[in-house]
Amino acid sequence: MAERHGAPLKFEVPNAECETGPVRETTDKMSEARQQGRGLIAGRAWRGIAGVLFALAAGAGAVLAVGPVVAVVCVLALALASGSVGWLAGERHREALQREIGDRSSELRRALSELEIAQAETVRRLSMAVEFRDEDTGAHIERIGRFSTLLAEQVGMEEDFCLRMVHAAPLHDVGKVAIPDAILLKPGKLTAEERAIVETHAEEGHRLLKGSSSAILDLAATIALSHHEKWDGSGYPRGVKGEAIPIEGRIVAIADVFDALTSDRVYRKAFPVEEAVAMMREERGRHFDPVLLDAFLEVLGSSGPDAREHVRADPIAVADSALETFVTALTRSDAEMAEGAVAQAIEDGVEALALPGEVIEPALRRLAELREHGEIDSERERAAIGIARRVLATLRRYTLGRQEEPQALARIDASIETVEALLERSVSEGEQRPREREHAADAQAVG
Numbered sequence: 001m002a003e004r005h006g007a008p009l010k011f012e013v014p015n016a017e018c019e020t021g022p023v024r025e026t027t028d029k030m031s032e033a034r035q036q037g038r039g040l041i042a043g044r045a046w047r048g049i050a051g052v053l054f055a056l057a058a059g060a061g062a063v064l065a066v067g068p069v070v071a072v073v074c075v076l077a078l079a080l081a082s083g084s085v086g087w088l089a090g091e092r093h094r095e096a097l098q099r100e101i102g103d104r105s106s107e108l109r110r111a112l113s114e115l116e117i118a119q120a121e122t123v124r125r126l127s128m129a130v131e132f133r134d135e136d137t138g139a140h141i142e143r144i145g146r147f148s149t150l151l152a153e154q155v156g157m158e159e160d161f162c163l164r165m166v167h168a169a170p171l172h173d174v175g176k177v178a179i180p181d182a183i184l185l186k187p188g189k190l191t192a193e194e195r196a197i198v199e200t201h202a203e204e205g206h207r208l209l210k211g212s213s214s215a216i217l218d219l220a221a222t223i224a225l226s227h228h229e230k231w232d233g234s235g236y237p238r239g240v241k242g243e244a245i246p247i248e249g250r251i252v253a254i255a256d257v258f259d260a261l262t263s264d265r266v267y268r269k270a271f272p273v274e275e276a277v278a279m280m281r282e283e284r285g286r287h288f289d290p291v292l293l294d295a296f297l298e299v300l301g302s303s304g305p306d307a308r309e310h311v312r313a314d315p316i317a318v319a320d321s322a323l324e325t326f327v328t329a330l331t332r333s334d335a336e337m338a339e340g341a342v343a344q345a346i347e348d349g350v351e352a353l354a355l356p357g358e359v360i361e362p363a364l365r366r367l368a369e370l371r372e373h374g375e376i377d378s379e380r381e382r383a384a385i386g387i388a389r390r391v392l393a394t395l396r397r398y399t400l401g402r403q404e405e406p407q408a409l410a411r412i413d414a415s416i417e418t419v420e421a422l423l424e425r426s427v428s429e430g431e432q433r434p435r436e437r438e439h440a441a442d443a444q445a446v447g
Contacts, residue, residue, distance in 0.1 A: 140259060140263065141170035141171075141172075141173070142170065142347065143255075143259050144169050144170055144172060144252065144255050144256055144259060145165070145166055145167070145169045145170040146166075147254075147255035147258065147259065147296075147299070148165050148169035148248075148251050148252050148255045149162055149165045149166050149169070150299045150303055151251050151254065151255065151292065151295060151296050151299055152165050152248075152251055154295045154296075154298060154299050155291075155292065155295050157247075161219075161248075164215060164216050164219050165219070165248065165251070167216045167220075168216050168217070168219040168220035168223055168248070169220075169223060169248075169251075169252050169255070171205070171209065171217075171220040171223070171224065172205070172220070172223050172224055172227050172252050172256060173201060173205065173224075174205045174208060174209065174220075174224060175200070175201035175202060175203065175204030175205025175206070175207075175208060175224055176201045176204075176205075177204075177208075177336075178200065178201065178204040179197060179198055179200075179201055180197075183197055183198060184198070185397065199228070199236045199237060200237075202224060202225055202226075202227070202228050202236065202237045203225065203237050205221075205224030205225070206221050206222075206224045206225035208221075208224075209221035209224055219248060222246050222248055222249060223246075223248050223249055223252050225237070225238075225249070226240065226245050226246050226248070226249025226250075226253075227249045227252040227253045227256055228253065229241075229245045229249055229250075229253070230253075230286065230287045230288075231245070231250070231285060231286060231287060231288055231289050231290070232285070232286045232287070234286075235287075243289075245289075247292075250288070250289045250292055251292060253287070253288065254280075254288055254289075254292055254293060254296045255296075257280065257287070257288075258276060258277075258280060258296070261276035261279060261280070262276050273300075277297065277300070280293065281293075315348075315349050315350050318345055318348040318349060318350050319345060319350050319354070319355075319358045319359060321345075322341050322342065322344065322345035322350065322355075322358075322359050323358070323359045323362055323363055325337070325341035325344075326338055326341045326342070326359050326360065326363045327363045327366050327367070329341060329387070330363055330364075330367055330384035330387055330388065331367065331370070331376060331380070331384070333380065333383045333384065333387065334387075335387045335390060335391075338387050338388070338391050339390075339391055339394060341359075342355055342359065342360075342391055342394075342395065345359065346398075352395060352398065352399050352408065352412075353399075353407070353408040353411055353412075355395060356392065356395075356411060356412055356414075356415035357411075357415075360388050360391065360392060360415060360419075361415060361418065361419075363388070364384070364385060364388055364419065364422060367381055367384050367385075368381070378426060381426055382423065382426045385419055385422050385423045385426060386423065388419050389416065389419045389420065389423065392412060392415055392416045392419060393416070395412055396409065396412045396413070396416070399412060
């Protein structure tokens with residue numbers, strides 16, 4: 001027995017008489033349930049034993065019967081007893097089967113929920129890659145998810161709906177992946193033709209997300225299509241009006257506009273919260289559902305203007321995680337995943353200036369080691385270097401747009417030069433190897 005200061009440690013079970021309130025009530029219910037379960041099992045056991053004894057007695061009577069009538073009665077009794085025993089056995093089997101089916105169904109529902117979240121997470125990474133080009137990295141889509149969920153809860157939407165909004169709302173602008181950078185990042189006013197191209201992102205997002213078996217992605221498809229519609233019917237892409245606009249689209253429209261007004265853009269600085277709220281009030285009943293807008297203002301009053309959960313991880317741990325994800329993206333030649341990893345790292349608190357030295361360049365060194373050990377070929381390495389160069393170019397635009405210190409741009413430019421030198425070397429080595437193989441083949445033929 002474990003001891004402390006010479007006295008034995010005692011593990012005492014609380015006396016049920018000392019329990020009060022919910023604890024006592026829960027204890028009583030558990031005891032009652034156990035007693036009922038034991039009584040049910042005992043009752044079935046005695047019925048089974050009685051059935052068996054009855055069957056044995058009827059069988060003995062049929063064998064020892066002195067007259068045909070008695071024999072017939074005993075045979076009928078035997079059949080009845082056998083049927084009862086069989087029914088009891090069948091009932092136990094059915095209950096066991098029902099329990100197994102229930103357990104399997106619960107596992108299946110849990111697996112489907114996890115799959116839906118994984119699917120939404122995959123598309124969210126793509127959204128982050130898009131926002132990395134256009135917005136404040138992944139912060140915008142995270143705030144939209146949080147604001148939209150708070151608003152849905154405020155107006156009393158069902159719990160399942162609110163849980164799906166957490167994952168679906170951040171995918172609202174995934175269709176921007178189809179918009180060229182020259183238009184998406186243009187610092188000045190868009191022309192009518194350029195604006196028409198930008199507005200296609202709603203239909204593009206819907207096309208990308210629709211038709212999925214995932215309830216989350218199905219909700220996201222509706223949001224992508226409808227979050228730019230307006231209450232008075234003057235929105236796009238289909239000019240839907242009033243309550244004909246799905247409520248999820250009306251919810252995200254409010255969250256999206258508020259966050260856009262209170263965030264910096266390449267063409268303007270953020271509006272103060274009070275000014276943004278005043279501008280949105282003017283659009284009550286025109287752009288926005290008036291009831292939802294009023295509820296949103298209540299959310300702002302209780303949660304504050306920045307509804308993100310302010311949880312910052314250890315920057316070193318975040319950088320390490322980003323490095324692993326970035327390496328995986330490069331080995332898969334997945335450019336969107338690579339950009340998403342960098343965007344997430346910035347959102348989680350890693351300085352953009354630190355990313356070339358802590359994530360991008362170490363990842364390329366890791367790939368060079370993989371190539372030397374024969375785990376990837378030169379072509380895959382060249383594709384990875386090309387993706388790294390693309391990510392650095394995007395990182396440079398992001399840094400330039402935020403007007404960072406000159407040394408930040410200088411560090412990124414130095415990393416771009418390093419990556420371009422690696423790419424040139426890789427291309428040169430790739431051209432040299434076929435010639436070496438030809439020379440070796442010639443030498444073998446001569447030999």
